[in-house]
Amino acid sequence: MGFSSSCSLFKHHLIISFIINIAIITISHVNGCFTSIFSFGDSLTDTGNLHQLSLSESKKLSHFDFPPYGRTFFGYPTGRCSDGRLVIDFIAEDFGLPFLPPYFGGENGKPRNLENGVNFAIAGATALDDVFFKERGIHNPLTNGSLGVQLGYFKDVLPSFCSSSS
Numbered sequence: 001m002g003f004s005s006s007c008s009l010f011k012h013h014l015i016i017s018f019i020i021n022i023a024i025i026t027i028s029h030v031n032g033c034f035t036s037i038f039s040f041g042d043s044l045t046d047t048g049n050l051h052q053l054s055l056s057e058s059k060k061l062s063h064f065d066f067p068p069y070g071r072t073f074f075g076y077p078t079g080r081c082s083d084g085r086l087v088i089d090f091i092a093e094d095f096g097l098p099f100l101p102p103y104f105g106g107e108n109g110k111p112r113n114l115e116n117g118v119n120f121a122i123a124g125a126t127a128l129d130d131v132f133f134k135e136r137g138i139h140n141p142l143t144n145g146s147l148g149v150q151l152g153y154f155k156d157v158l159p160s161f162c163s164s165s166s
Contacts, residue, residue, distance in 0.1 A: 051079025
């Protein structure tokens with residue numbers, strides 16, 4: 001590795017270190033300013049939505065509804081695709097908020113309390129809607145919980161937070 005490569009590598013690590021330090025400083029100063037989190041995504045952030053959907057639609061549990069999933073932190077499976085907490089759990093904890101409940105985890109399949117936010121993420125979700133894939137002959141066997149669908153769920157709960165429809 002030549003000098004220019006080493007210098008470039010050093011600059012890259014310096015920039016990453018700077019960004020991480022700024023993020024840590026920012027988080028420590030804003031802690032307590034946020035009252036809720038709304039999460040969208042796939043298995044990396046799903047706190048139990050696919051689990052609830054599976055129970056309501058097919059009554060068939062997925063493999064992450066059994067041990068060893070949940071073993072490390074919760075002591076039992078939670079519907080998370082992890083043996084413990086997810087990044088969204090650490091973010092909520094860092095802001096002093098409770099873990100986000102899954103959107104489909106409450107009474108009648110909807111969350112009980114949205115005061116601290118809710119998680120719309122669904123394992124297997126895609127950024128593009130199911131129609132895009134169907135038009136190309138691709139079938140997603142897991143879910144049609146695309147980002148567009150999740151944003152639709154978010155729009156459904158907005159009236160409980162906002163007095164204006166806009």
